[in-house]
Amino acid sequence: MIEAAFFYLYAIILVVSAFMVIVSRNPVHSVLFLILAFFNGAALFVMLGAELLGMLLLIVYVGAVAVLFLFVVMMLDIDFAEMRKGLLKYLPVGGAVGVVVMLELLIVFGSWAAAPDAASHLGAPAPEGLTNTEALGQILYTKYVYFFQLAGLVLLVAMIGAIVLTLHHRENVKRQNIPDQIARTREMAVELKDVEPGQGI
């Protein structure tokens, strides 16, 4: 009973905030609503017992992706109001697509049947009495350590690529050098000149 109540609470906030992402006038508000939607999605995952997925959603999407969005929205001068003008015009078509997708989902889930021997094929069934974070952690760094390390290498290459293709070492740029600033003495900065009266330097 109380579970159902919380489910509807999170689900409704999720849908409403997702809607607000599209319609709010201020792009910063859109991103904030997106973050709210992510939080509610994470809450739904936790309710399903998939707490690892919930936390991943928070860390990856809220922590990194949404903050990146926020940067983009604030740093780029994009007229979002202009972009959103077409919303009403495209609403019928978009709505029709949405309805079709919804019907398809209903058909799929209405006739869904898991293969009877699917469970026997599981490569790594979750042990009883462990949270799924623990269960995953036990095999991720032992049985699947090879894949884990390979994925790390792929990310390393991606990082090298991003740096190689975008980083410019520009000459003649004045950078702050704190040791230099601290080491500066009065003698280095000030030069006293005797000025003859009426002559100038």
Place this chain on the structure above:
Amino acid sequence: MAQTMVPSFWPALPELMLAVGAMALLLLGAFRREGKNMCVLSAALLVLAGIAILFQSGETTTFGGAFAVDPFIRLMKILAIVGSLSAMAMSLNYFRNENLTMFEYPILIVLATLGMLLMISANGLIALYLGLELQSLALYVLAAIRRDKLRSAEAGLKYFILGALSSGLLLYGASLIYGFTGTVQFEGIAAVAASGGPSLGLLFGLVFLLAGLAFKISAVPFHMWTPDVYEGAPTPVTAFFAAAPKIAAMALLIRVLFTAFPAISGQWQQILVFISLASMVLGAFAAIGQRNIKRLMAYSSIGHMGFALVGLAAMNQEGVSGVILYLIIYLVMTVGTFAFILSMRRDETMVENIDDLAGLSRTRPMQALALSLLMFSLAGIPPLAGFFAKFYVFLAAVKSGLFLLAVIGVLASVVGAFYYLRIVKVMYFDEPEGEAFEPMPRELGLLFSVAGLFVLVFFLYPAPVLKAAQNAAAVLF
């Protein structure tokens, strides 16, 4: 808490050396901020890994069966390392002339090679995908490494977008295969396919997987990226693309088909026959109109992949050893040709049009002779090495009854001979325009002459290469 055994690291020693070495070189480069000697160090790393592979023996798997080593895998790894080393040697002069000092370039080649070794060793779908992606990501960056040049950036972007699409297809296929067999290990998939027969879902997965892999070897109809990327990428990078990744992807294709899907070979044979036919024909006809020698080599590589696939479509041991032989000879011919293309310099700039070769026989007679040998060999004219490569794959196709494929293959190679011979004609019978090319740098000259000699004397003593190919192919049957 379940007890876990620490897997044996010895089978993966060459890969570990490359991974750790690449990271050490990266640190070194980042601290020194310059590329001095980095090429030499990276080449030394590749040589060490190659030696480590030579010292391995036997067949084994490790990391829970995700990583396999056997004679076939070792031979392919050696070929991939040889391809990478030649590409590294070929880029030395280019970087000197263009005043480039990026230390990341050789490291990316090492990492791409690491990806190739990992995908050749892959014994399951996850390892396959991760190795492939490691290699591809490094290649995308290499294609765009001259970010100040529009063509290079365009090539990188094009390769990246199409490559991502093909990776998506491959992953979709892999997920379908996993869904319908319940395992990602090649042996497990083979067992399910053998007991259950070709279920519809498994076939769908196989088709998507093949589409993804066909993209990586640039076989028709997934070849569209090849000419543009070959033309736009810096020439040493193009040389690298044409040699090592093709071999690794072909090795992966052979391993996937013969270890995971031998039970439903009738299903994938039709696909291979079509891909091979289309690649041979397109490679032969589309290259005729090309004026740029890099684009010509792109179409030539498409055609050659088609010829190599003939041996694979034959599905017998002779066919596979024919493919291995083909890859070895293709590697030598490609490296030699690109070593020459890289030395086509006039007035401090690189030229890459076929017309620029006019009169080479008078200005640089020895180079013209060696290049003619390579062109005759690429066209498959006896007694040069390229003829034997084609001969063995066609022989295997005839033995398994694929007469149509063999006949069309021979016809396509006759059509293809036209554009290789046109290069010879331009060199020997056209009047020279402009001055002679600048003298060839030592390392390019060495690669070029070794390749020329190899194709010339291969027929005198082919036994060691043939034997190696046969031994490697025997593992798969």
